[in-house]
Amino acid sequence: MEQPKLAIRAAAPTPHHPPLLTPEDVAARLGVSRKALERWRCTGDGPRFVRLGHKTVRYRHEDLETFISDRIVASTAMS
Structure with missing residues (x-):
């Protein structure tokens, strides 16, 4: 008998677990370049x-x- 394949789904963001931010998101929020974040x-x-x-x-x-x-x-x- 063949085993059923499980569907893999990404966990949906919840109020307790918002999606992770990309370097572009963070650079824009901080007003710095992506290169600054890399450094x-x-x-x-x-x-x-x-x-x-x-x-x-x-x-x-x-x-x-x-x-x-x-x-x-x-x-x-x-100080």
Whole structure:
């Protein structure tokens, strides 16, 4: 008897799991170039990211929001 084949479906985004952001999405949101994001990934200066494959990078919404929140400053004076 032949086994039934299971259909593979991508999980639909839910309010708890919004879709991952592309580097283009993040660059536009931050007002920087994709090259800047690439440099930041190498130096560890940018938002945390998800590596899905050798060349496939995505960003989680919460990591981008944390990156932005961590950079809110009230003054340029050194402490």
